[in-house]
Amino acid sequence: MEKTNEKETVRTFQSVKGMHDVLPADQPYWDRIVGAATEIARSYGFGRIEPPVLEFADLYNKTSGEGSDVVQKEMYTLRTKGGDFLALRPEYTPGIARAYLENALSRLGQPQKLFAIGPIFRHERPQLGRARQFTQIDFETLGGVNDPIYDAEIISIFWDLLGELKIKNTVLRMNSIGCRICRPIYKKQLINYYKNHEKELCEDCVERLKTNPLRLLDCKEEECVRLKEKAPNFLDKLCVTCSGHFKSVLEYLDEIAIPYELDNHLVRGLDYYSRTVFEMYAEGKEADIGALPAGGRYDYLMEMIGGSLTPAVGGACGVERLIAVLKAKEIEFAPKAGRRVFLAHAGDLAKKKAFALLKDLRARGIMVSEALARESLSAQLKVADKENIQIALILGQKEIYENSVIVRDLRNGVQEAVLVERLPEEIKKRLKND
Protein backbone atom coordinates (compact mmCIF):
# COMPACT_ATOMS: atom_id res chain seq x y z
CA MET A 1 0.00 0.00 0.00
CA GLU A 2 1.43 3.34 -1.02
CA LYS A 3 1.79 6.00 1.58
CA THR A 4 0.36 9.42 0.99
CA ASN A 5 0.35 12.68 2.79
CA GLU A 6 -3.34 13.04 2.36
CA LYS A 7 -4.17 11.26 5.53
CA GLU A 8 -5.65 14.35 7.13
CA THR A 9 -7.98 15.01 4.26
CA VAL A 10 -9.27 11.48 3.79
CA ARG A 11 -12.18 10.62 5.96
CA THR A 12 -11.87 7.43 7.93
CA PHE A 13 -14.87 5.48 9.11
CA GLN A 14 -15.90 3.64 12.21
CA SER A 15 -18.72 1.20 12.43
CA VAL A 16 -21.96 2.71 13.66
CA LYS A 17 -22.37 2.62 17.41
CA GLY A 18 -23.62 -0.69 18.65
CA MET A 19 -23.00 -2.46 15.34
CA HIS A 20 -20.14 -4.86 15.16
CA ASP A 21 -18.13 -6.79 12.62
CA VAL A 22 -18.12 -10.53 12.94
CA LEU A 23 -14.59 -11.56 12.09
CA PRO A 24 -13.32 -14.94 10.92
CA ALA A 25 -11.95 -15.66 14.39
CA ASP A 26 -15.50 -15.75 15.76
CA GLN A 27 -16.95 -17.87 12.98
CA PRO A 28 -16.44 -21.18 14.79
CA TYR A 29 -18.91 -19.95 17.40
CA TRP A 30 -21.38 -18.88 14.76
CA ASP A 31 -21.06 -22.07 12.80
CA ARG A 32 -21.59 -24.12 15.89
CA ILE A 33 -24.58 -22.15 17.16
CA VAL A 34 -26.33 -21.83 13.84
CA GLY A 35 -25.56 -25.47 13.11
CA ALA A 36 -27.00 -26.61 16.43
CA ALA A 37 -30.13 -24.51 15.99
CA THR A 38 -30.67 -25.77 12.47
CA GLU A 39 -30.25 -29.35 13.49
CA ILE A 40 -32.60 -29.02 16.45
CA ALA A 41 -35.13 -27.30 14.20
CA ARG A 42 -34.92 -30.20 11.81
CA SER A 43 -35.35 -32.80 14.50
CA TYR A 44 -38.39 -30.99 15.93
CA GLY A 45 -39.86 -30.48 12.48
CA PHE A 46 -39.53 -26.71 12.25
CA GLY A 47 -39.18 -25.16 8.81
CA ARG A 48 -37.06 -22.12 8.24
CA ILE A 49 -38.70 -18.83 7.41
CA GLU A 50 -37.00 -15.51 6.80
CA PRO A 51 -39.27 -12.50 6.68
CA PRO A 52 -37.73 -9.24 5.42
CA VAL A 53 -35.75 -7.03 7.74
CA LEU A 54 -37.94 -4.07 6.80
CA GLU A 55 -41.65 -4.06 7.53
CA PHE A 56 -44.26 -1.36 7.84
CA ALA A 57 -43.64 0.34 11.17
CA ASP A 58 -47.30 -0.08 12.04
CA LEU A 59 -46.90 -3.83 12.12
CA TYR A 60 -44.92 -3.34 15.31
CA ASN A 61 -46.86 -0.37 16.60
CA LYS A 62 -50.09 -2.31 16.42
CA THR A 63 -48.74 -5.45 18.05
CA SER A 64 -45.87 -4.81 20.37
CA GLY A 65 -47.83 -2.03 21.86
CA GLU A 66 -48.07 1.27 23.57
CA GLY A 67 -46.27 0.35 26.73
CA SER A 68 -43.39 -1.26 24.94
CA ASP A 69 -40.00 0.39 25.05
CA VAL A 70 -38.83 -1.84 22.26
CA VAL A 71 -41.23 -0.16 19.90
CA GLN A 72 -41.74 3.24 21.46
CA LYS A 73 -38.11 4.11 22.09
CA GLU A 74 -35.87 1.65 20.39
CA MET A 75 -37.23 0.99 16.94
CA TYR A 76 -35.28 2.20 13.91
CA THR A 77 -37.78 3.80 11.62
CA LEU A 78 -37.47 5.46 8.26
CA ARG A 79 -39.64 7.13 5.70
CA THR A 80 -39.13 6.09 2.11
CA LYS A 81 -39.16 8.46 -0.85
CA GLY A 82 -42.60 7.13 -1.62
CA GLY A 83 -43.77 8.11 1.84
CA ASP A 84 -43.99 4.68 3.41
CA PHE A 85 -43.17 4.51 7.09
CA LEU A 86 -40.96 1.48 7.62
CA ALA A 87 -39.05 -0.06 10.48
CA LEU A 88 -36.05 -2.31 10.86
CA ARG A 89 -37.47 -5.26 12.72
CA PRO A 90 -37.02 -4.95 16.50
CA GLU A 91 -38.16 -8.56 16.94
CA TYR A 92 -39.19 -11.47 14.81
CA THR A 93 -42.64 -12.43 15.97
CA PRO A 94 -44.90 -9.86 14.29
CA GLY A 95 -43.15 -10.34 10.95
CA ILE A 96 -43.56 -14.08 11.12
CA ALA A 97 -47.20 -13.72 12.12
CA ARG A 98 -47.70 -11.38 9.19
CA ALA A 99 -46.07 -13.88 6.85
CA TYR A 100 -48.31 -16.60 8.24
CA LEU A 101 -51.40 -14.60 7.33
CA GLU A 102 -50.17 -13.20 4.06
CA ASN A 103 -49.02 -16.55 2.70
CA ALA A 104 -52.08 -18.33 4.03
CA LEU A 105 -49.96 -20.74 6.01
CA SER A 106 -53.12 -21.36 8.01
CA ARG A 107 -54.23 -23.45 5.02
CA LEU A 108 -51.32 -25.81 5.47
CA GLY A 109 -50.99 -28.40 8.20
CA GLN A 110 -51.51 -26.93 11.64
CA PRO A 111 -49.74 -25.85 13.63
CA GLN A 112 -47.06 -24.31 11.50
CA LYS A 113 -43.71 -24.69 13.17
CA LEU A 114 -41.28 -22.08 12.01
CA PHE A 115 -37.82 -20.91 12.92
CA ALA A 116 -35.66 -18.03 11.83
CA ILE A 117 -32.14 -16.77 12.31
CA GLY A 118 -31.22 -13.25 11.41
CA PRO A 119 -30.46 -9.68 12.44
CA ILE A 120 -32.67 -7.65 14.77
CA PHE A 121 -32.32 -3.92 15.42
CA ARG A 122 -32.89 -1.94 18.59
CA HIS A 123 -31.64 1.54 19.31
CA GLU A 124 -30.37 0.90 22.83
CA ARG A 125 -27.38 1.90 24.87
CA PRO A 126 -24.85 -0.81 24.05
CA GLN A 127 -23.33 -3.04 26.70
CA LEU A 128 -21.84 -6.47 26.77
CA GLY A 129 -24.41 -8.78 25.22
CA ARG A 130 -26.44 -5.84 24.06
CA ALA A 131 -25.93 -4.27 20.68
CA ARG A 132 -28.02 -2.24 18.28
CA GLN A 133 -27.79 -4.87 15.64
CA PHE A 134 -27.83 -8.38 17.00
CA THR A 135 -28.92 -11.79 15.87
CA GLN A 136 -31.81 -13.83 17.10
CA ILE A 137 -32.66 -17.47 16.78
CA ASP A 138 -36.42 -17.57 16.82
CA PHE A 139 -38.85 -20.46 17.08
CA GLU A 140 -42.59 -20.07 16.65
CA THR A 141 -45.49 -22.49 16.68
CA LEU A 142 -48.53 -20.91 15.02
CA GLY A 143 -52.08 -22.11 14.60
CA GLY A 144 -53.72 -25.36 15.50
CA VAL A 145 -55.26 -25.87 18.88
CA ASN A 146 -54.23 -24.09 22.01
CA ASP A 147 -52.37 -26.96 23.52
CA PRO A 148 -49.93 -26.38 26.37
CA ILE A 149 -47.74 -29.09 24.93
CA TYR A 150 -46.58 -26.57 22.34
CA ASP A 151 -45.45 -24.21 25.07
CA ALA A 152 -43.42 -27.01 26.57
CA GLU A 153 -42.03 -27.91 23.17
CA ILE A 154 -40.70 -24.40 22.55
CA ILE A 155 -39.03 -24.44 25.95
CA SER A 156 -37.65 -27.88 25.26
CA ILE A 157 -36.09 -26.64 22.04
CA PHE A 158 -34.19 -23.84 23.74
CA TRP A 159 -33.22 -26.11 26.58
CA ASP A 160 -31.74 -28.50 24.04
CA LEU A 161 -29.96 -25.67 22.28
CA LEU A 162 -28.21 -24.57 25.46
CA GLY A 163 -27.38 -28.17 26.24
CA GLU A 164 -26.00 -28.77 22.78
CA LEU A 165 -23.74 -25.74 23.29
CA LYS A 166 -22.57 -27.16 26.62
CA ILE A 167 -23.96 -24.22 28.57
CA LYS A 168 -24.54 -25.73 31.97
CA ASN A 169 -26.25 -24.42 35.10
CA THR A 170 -29.13 -23.02 33.18
CA VAL A 171 -32.11 -21.70 35.08
CA LEU A 172 -35.56 -21.66 33.56
CA ARG A 173 -38.02 -19.21 35.06
CA MET A 174 -41.69 -19.66 34.36
CA ASN A 175 -44.76 -17.57 34.84
CA SER A 176 -48.24 -17.13 33.47
CA ILE A 177 -49.64 -13.69 32.82
CA GLY A 178 -53.17 -14.86 32.19
CA CYS A 179 -55.60 -14.01 29.48
CA ARG A 180 -57.81 -11.05 28.62
CA ILE A 181 -60.33 -12.23 31.16
CA CYS A 182 -58.25 -12.69 34.27
CA ARG A 183 -55.43 -10.26 33.60
CA PRO A 184 -57.51 -7.07 33.85
CA ILE A 185 -58.99 -8.27 37.11
CA TYR A 186 -55.58 -8.98 38.52
CA LYS A 187 -54.24 -5.69 37.23
CA LYS A 188 -56.96 -3.87 39.07
CA GLN A 189 -56.17 -5.66 42.29
CA LEU A 190 -52.51 -4.93 41.86
CA ILE A 191 -53.13 -1.26 41.22
CA ASN A 192 -55.38 -1.03 44.24
CA TYR A 193 -52.74 -2.62 46.41
CA TYR A 194 -50.01 -0.27 45.24
CA LYS A 195 -52.19 2.83 45.35
CA ASN A 196 -52.45 2.28 49.07
CA HIS A 197 -48.68 2.25 49.30
CA GLU A 198 -47.93 4.88 46.69
CA LYS A 199 -45.88 7.01 49.08
CA GLU A 200 -43.48 4.16 49.70
CA LEU A 201 -42.81 3.53 46.03
CA CYS A 202 -39.73 4.70 44.19
CA GLU A 203 -40.05 7.40 41.56
CA ASP A 204 -39.95 5.00 38.64
CA CYS A 205 -42.59 2.81 40.14
CA VAL A 206 -45.00 5.69 40.62
CA GLU A 207 -44.69 6.17 36.89
CA ARG A 208 -44.98 2.44 36.19
CA LEU A 209 -48.14 2.30 38.21
CA LYS A 210 -49.75 4.39 35.52
CA THR A 211 -48.09 2.95 32.44
CA ASN A 212 -47.36 -0.71 33.11
CA PRO A 213 -48.41 -1.90 36.54
CA LEU A 214 -47.17 -5.46 36.02
CA ARG A 215 -43.68 -4.04 35.84
CA LEU A 216 -43.89 -2.97 39.46
CA LEU A 217 -43.16 -6.55 40.36
CA ASP A 218 -39.84 -6.29 38.60
CA CYS A 219 -38.41 -3.31 40.50
CA LYS A 220 -35.18 -3.76 42.40
CA GLU A 221 -35.50 -0.83 44.81
CA GLU A 222 -35.38 -2.00 48.39
CA GLU A 223 -38.74 -0.57 49.40
CA CYS A 224 -40.47 -1.85 46.30
CA VAL A 225 -39.00 -5.31 46.74
CA ARG A 226 -40.40 -5.35 50.25
CA LEU A 227 -43.78 -4.19 49.05
CA LYS A 228 -44.15 -6.76 46.37
CA GLU A 229 -43.83 -9.59 48.85
CA LYS A 230 -47.31 -8.77 50.04
CA ALA A 231 -48.65 -7.87 46.64
CA PRO A 232 -51.32 -10.13 45.20
CA ASN A 233 -49.78 -13.07 43.35
CA PHE A 234 -51.00 -13.52 39.81
CA LEU A 235 -50.64 -17.26 39.98
CA ASP A 236 -53.36 -17.28 42.65
CA LYS A 237 -55.62 -15.09 40.58
CA LEU A 238 -55.51 -16.83 37.22
CA CYS A 239 -58.85 -17.93 35.83
CA VAL A 240 -59.55 -21.63 35.75
CA THR A 241 -58.66 -22.04 32.10
CA CYS A 242 -55.38 -20.18 32.37
CA SER A 243 -54.49 -21.91 35.55
CA GLY A 244 -55.15 -25.32 34.02
CA HIS A 245 -53.19 -24.40 30.93
CA PHE A 246 -50.20 -23.30 32.96
CA LYS A 247 -50.35 -26.37 35.13
CA SER A 248 -50.25 -28.55 32.05
CA VAL A 249 -47.22 -26.75 30.69
CA LEU A 250 -45.42 -27.44 33.94
CA GLU A 251 -46.49 -31.06 33.90
CA TYR A 252 -45.11 -31.53 30.42
CA LEU A 253 -41.85 -29.98 31.55
CA ASP A 254 -41.76 -32.39 34.47
CA GLU A 255 -42.34 -35.21 32.08
CA ILE A 256 -39.23 -34.38 30.06
CA ALA A 257 -37.25 -33.57 33.20
CA ILE A 258 -36.67 -29.89 32.56
CA PRO A 259 -36.39 -28.11 35.92
CA TYR A 260 -37.94 -24.68 36.37
CA GLU A 261 -38.52 -22.02 38.95
CA LEU A 262 -41.80 -20.23 39.27
CA ASP A 263 -41.28 -16.51 39.17
CA ASN A 264 -44.42 -14.49 39.54
CA HIS A 265 -42.47 -11.31 38.86
CA LEU A 266 -41.65 -12.39 35.38
CA VAL A 267 -43.45 -10.26 32.84
CA ARG A 268 -42.82 -9.44 29.22
CA GLY A 269 -42.11 -6.11 27.63
CA LEU A 270 -44.45 -6.73 24.77
CA ASP A 271 -48.20 -6.34 24.88
CA TYR A 272 -49.28 -9.33 22.90
CA TYR A 273 -48.14 -11.96 25.36
CA SER A 274 -50.64 -14.04 27.27
CA ARG A 275 -50.41 -17.00 29.60
CA THR A 276 -47.02 -18.70 29.49
CA VAL A 277 -43.92 -16.57 29.71
CA PHE A 278 -40.45 -17.94 30.26
CA GLU A 279 -36.82 -16.90 30.44
CA MET A 280 -33.64 -18.89 30.66
CA TYR A 281 -30.48 -17.66 32.31
CA ALA A 282 -26.95 -18.96 32.47
CA GLU A 283 -25.93 -18.90 36.10
CA GLY A 284 -22.72 -17.32 37.26
CA LYS A 285 -21.72 -13.73 37.37
CA GLU A 286 -19.27 -14.19 34.52
CA ALA A 287 -22.30 -14.69 32.36
CA ASP A 288 -24.46 -11.96 33.80
CA ILE A 289 -25.92 -10.58 30.62
CA GLY A 290 -29.61 -11.02 31.06
CA ALA A 291 -31.86 -13.63 29.62
CA LEU A 292 -30.67 -15.93 26.90
CA PRO A 293 -33.73 -17.55 25.40
CA ALA A 294 -37.02 -15.97 26.36
CA GLY A 295 -40.51 -16.02 25.04
CA GLY A 296 -44.07 -17.01 25.64
CA ARG A 297 -47.54 -17.43 24.30
CA TYR A 298 -49.18 -14.76 22.21
CA ASP A 299 -52.65 -15.87 21.30
CA TYR A 300 -53.90 -12.36 20.56
CA LEU A 301 -51.20 -11.24 18.17
CA MET A 302 -52.82 -12.57 15.02
CA GLU A 303 -56.04 -10.71 15.82
CA MET A 304 -54.14 -7.46 16.19
CA ILE A 305 -53.00 -7.67 12.59
CA GLY A 306 -56.29 -8.61 11.03
CA GLY A 307 -56.30 -12.37 11.37
CA SER A 308 -58.57 -14.50 13.44
CA LEU A 309 -57.81 -15.60 16.95
CA THR A 310 -54.89 -17.98 16.48
CA PRO A 311 -53.05 -19.81 19.21
CA ALA A 312 -49.33 -19.17 19.02
CA VAL A 313 -46.29 -19.61 21.16
CA GLY A 314 -42.65 -18.86 20.55
CA GLY A 315 -39.35 -17.64 21.83
CA ALA A 316 -36.08 -16.14 20.78
CA CYS A 317 -32.47 -16.31 21.78
CA GLY A 318 -29.69 -13.80 21.10
CA VAL A 319 -26.75 -15.37 19.32
CA GLU A 320 -24.24 -12.78 20.51
CA ARG A 321 -25.31 -13.38 24.07
CA LEU A 322 -24.75 -17.07 23.63
CA ILE A 323 -21.28 -16.33 22.32
CA ALA A 324 -20.60 -14.00 25.25
CA VAL A 325 -21.57 -16.75 27.66
CA LEU A 326 -19.49 -19.32 25.81
CA LYS A 327 -16.50 -17.02 25.97
CA ALA A 328 -17.07 -16.09 29.60
CA LYS A 329 -17.34 -19.71 30.56
CA GLU A 330 -14.36 -20.47 28.34
CA ILE A 331 -16.27 -23.09 26.46
CA GLU A 332 -14.32 -23.73 23.31
CA PHE A 333 -15.35 -26.00 20.56
CA ALA A 334 -12.79 -28.53 19.53
CA PRO A 335 -11.15 -27.34 16.34
CA LYS A 336 -11.93 -29.46 13.35
CA ALA A 337 -9.38 -32.14 12.68
CA GLY A 338 -6.95 -31.18 9.95
CA ARG A 339 -8.75 -32.15 6.80
CA ARG A 340 -6.51 -29.97 4.74
CA VAL A 341 -3.32 -30.54 2.88
CA PHE A 342 -0.77 -27.94 1.89
CA LEU A 343 0.87 -27.51 -1.51
CA ALA A 344 4.30 -25.91 -1.68
CA HIS A 345 6.44 -25.21 -4.70
CA ALA A 346 10.16 -24.90 -5.29
CA GLY A 347 11.06 -22.73 -8.23
CA ASP A 348 9.24 -20.61 -10.81
CA LEU A 349 8.22 -23.37 -13.16
CA ALA A 350 6.96 -25.42 -10.25
CA LYS A 351 4.96 -22.43 -9.07
CA LYS A 352 2.99 -22.40 -12.31
CA LYS A 353 2.47 -26.13 -12.27
CA ALA A 354 1.49 -25.99 -8.62
CA PHE A 355 -1.14 -23.39 -9.41
CA ALA A 356 -2.73 -25.75 -11.90
CA LEU A 357 -2.39 -28.73 -9.60
CA LEU A 358 -4.19 -26.81 -6.84
CA LYS A 359 -7.16 -26.27 -9.07
CA ASP A 360 -7.16 -29.89 -10.03
CA LEU A 361 -7.03 -31.16 -6.47
CA ARG A 362 -9.74 -28.79 -5.33
CA ALA A 363 -11.95 -29.94 -8.17
CA ARG A 364 -11.60 -33.41 -6.73
CA GLY A 365 -12.90 -32.22 -3.40
CA ILE A 366 -9.58 -31.97 -1.60
CA MET A 367 -9.10 -28.94 0.63
CA VAL A 368 -5.71 -27.47 -0.16
CA SER A 369 -3.96 -24.52 1.41
CA GLU A 370 -0.99 -22.81 -0.15
CA ALA A 371 1.38 -19.92 0.15
CA LEU A 372 2.49 -19.86 -3.45
CA ALA A 373 3.30 -16.18 -3.25
CA ARG A 374 6.18 -16.96 -0.94
CA GLU A 375 9.30 -17.97 -2.77
CA SER A 376 11.33 -19.98 -0.32
CA LEU A 377 10.22 -23.46 0.47
CA SER A 378 10.91 -22.96 4.14
CA ALA A 379 8.70 -19.90 4.28
CA GLN A 380 5.91 -21.91 2.71
CA LEU A 381 6.28 -24.77 5.13
CA LYS A 382 6.25 -22.34 8.00
CA VAL A 383 2.79 -21.30 6.91
CA ALA A 384 1.74 -24.92 6.70
CA ASP A 385 3.00 -25.45 10.20
CA LYS A 386 1.18 -22.42 11.50
CA GLU A 387 -2.04 -23.69 9.99
CA ASN A 388 -1.55 -26.95 11.80
CA ILE A 389 -1.58 -28.94 8.61
CA GLN A 390 -0.51 -32.53 8.66
CA ILE A 391 0.27 -33.32 5.06
CA ALA A 392 2.39 -31.15 2.78
CA LEU A 393 2.75 -31.67 -0.94
CA ILE A 394 5.97 -30.41 -2.49
CA LEU A 395 6.41 -29.80 -6.16
CA GLY A 396 9.80 -28.92 -7.68
CA GLN A 397 11.76 -29.26 -10.93
CA LYS A 398 12.64 -32.84 -10.32
CA GLU A 399 9.10 -33.88 -9.57
CA ILE A 400 7.80 -32.18 -12.68
CA TYR A 401 10.16 -34.31 -14.81
CA GLU A 402 9.13 -37.40 -12.96
CA ASN A 403 5.46 -36.45 -13.02
CA SER A 404 5.33 -36.88 -9.27
CA VAL A 405 4.76 -34.89 -6.09
CA ILE A 406 6.43 -35.30 -2.72
CA VAL A 407 3.98 -36.15 0.01
CA ARG A 408 5.42 -35.20 3.37
CA ASP A 409 3.89 -36.00 6.72
CA LEU A 410 4.57 -32.93 8.80
CA ARG A 411 4.14 -34.71 12.07
CA ASN A 412 7.10 -37.02 11.63
CA GLY A 413 8.93 -35.67 8.60
CA VAL A 414 8.55 -38.86 6.61
CA GLN A 415 8.06 -38.24 2.92
CA GLU A 416 7.81 -40.08 -0.36
CA ALA A 417 7.31 -39.30 -4.04
CA VAL A 418 3.88 -40.09 -5.39
CA LEU A 419 2.90 -40.07 -9.07
CA VAL A 420 0.51 -37.26 -9.92
CA GLU A 421 -2.23 -39.56 -11.12
CA ARG A 422 -2.13 -41.45 -7.84
CA LEU A 423 -2.06 -38.27 -5.76
CA PRO A 424 -5.77 -37.69 -4.98
CA GLU A 425 -6.17 -41.29 -3.99
CA GLU A 426 -3.08 -41.18 -1.79
CA ILE A 427 -4.23 -37.99 -0.04
CA LYS A 428 -7.66 -39.36 0.66
CA LYS A 429 -6.18 -42.55 2.00
CA ARG A 430 -3.90 -40.68 4.38
CA LEU A 431 -6.60 -38.34 5.63
CA LYS A 432 -8.89 -41.25 6.28
CA ASN A 433 -6.31 -42.97 8.45
CA ASP A 434 -6.17 -40.10 10.92
Next chain:
RNA sequence: GUGCCUAUAGUGUAACGGUUAGCACUAGGGUCUGUGGCACCCUCGGUUCGGGUUCAAAUCCCGAUAGGCACCCCA
Protein backbone atom coordinates in the same frame (compact mmCIF):
# COMPACT_ATOMS: atom_id res chain seq x y z
C1' G B 1 -32.79 7.80 27.24
C1' U B 2 -30.06 8.95 32.47
C1' G B 3 -25.65 8.55 35.57
C1' C B 4 -20.50 6.85 36.26
C1' C B 5 -15.72 4.84 34.38
C1' U B 6 -12.26 4.09 30.38
C1' A B 7 -9.42 5.07 25.58
C1' U B 8 -1.23 4.36 23.87
C1' A B 9 1.00 -0.30 17.28
C1' G B 10 -3.43 -5.93 15.55
C1' U B 11 -3.38 -7.73 21.06
C1' G B 12 -1.61 -7.00 26.17
C1' U B 13 1.02 -3.23 28.53
C1' A B 14 5.13 0.96 30.08
C1' A B 15 6.28 6.25 30.10
C1' C B 16 7.06 12.72 38.00
C1' G B 17 3.90 18.03 31.95
C1' G B 18 10.20 17.67 28.98
C1' U B 19 12.02 9.85 26.69
C1' U B 20 14.12 9.12 19.53
C1' A B 21 6.79 6.99 23.18
C1' G B 22 9.70 1.47 25.85
C1' C B 23 8.50 -3.92 26.22
C1' A B 24 6.15 -8.72 25.04
C1' C B 25 3.20 -11.35 21.76
C1' U B 26 1.38 -11.16 16.79
C1' A B 27 2.52 -9.95 11.62
C1' G B 28 6.27 -9.48 7.39
C1' G B 29 11.37 -10.67 5.88
C1' G B 30 16.13 -13.09 6.57
C1' U B 31 19.99 -16.69 8.40
C1' C B 32 17.62 -21.31 5.28
C1' U B 33 14.49 -20.08 -3.22
C1' G B 34 14.73 -28.37 -2.22
C1' U B 35 12.16 -28.91 3.36
C1' G B 36 8.33 -26.51 8.81
C1' G B 37 8.35 -26.51 14.44
C1' C B 38 13.66 -24.33 17.90
C1' A B 39 17.00 -20.33 17.85
C1' C B 40 19.02 -15.65 16.37
C1' C B 41 18.78 -11.00 13.41
C1' C B 42 16.08 -7.18 10.83
C1' U B 43 11.43 -4.68 9.60
C1' C B 44 6.31 -2.77 9.58
C1' G B 45 3.06 -0.67 12.99
C1' G B 46 0.78 3.55 18.07
C1' U B 47 -0.77 8.19 21.75
C1' U B 48 -9.22 7.76 18.93
C1' C B 49 -10.69 12.65 16.86
C1' G B 50 -11.30 18.20 17.52
C1' G B 51 -10.37 22.33 20.44
C1' G B 52 -7.95 24.69 24.76
C1' U B 53 -4.06 25.57 28.93
C1' U B 54 1.47 25.66 28.72
C1' C B 55 7.93 27.54 26.61
C1' A B 56 6.54 22.25 26.35
C1' A B 57 0.70 17.60 26.36
C1' A B 58 0.17 10.49 25.64
C1' U B 59 0.02 13.02 30.42
C1' C B 60 -4.03 18.76 32.52
C1' C B 61 -9.13 20.98 30.87
C1' C B 62 -13.50 21.01 27.44
C1' G B 63 -16.17 18.70 23.51
C1' A B 64 -17.03 14.66 20.07
C1' U B 65 -16.69 9.41 19.09
C1' A B 66 -16.36 4.47 20.73
C1' G B 67 -16.23 0.76 24.60
C1' G B 68 -17.53 -0.83 29.56
C1' C B 69 -20.64 -0.55 34.13
C1' A B 70 -25.31 0.63 36.71
C1' C B 71 -30.28 2.08 35.65
C1' C B 72 -34.31 1.85 32.03
C1' C B 73 -35.44 -2.03 29.11
C1' C B 74 -34.40 -6.43 26.79
C1' A B 75 -32.42 -11.63 23.28
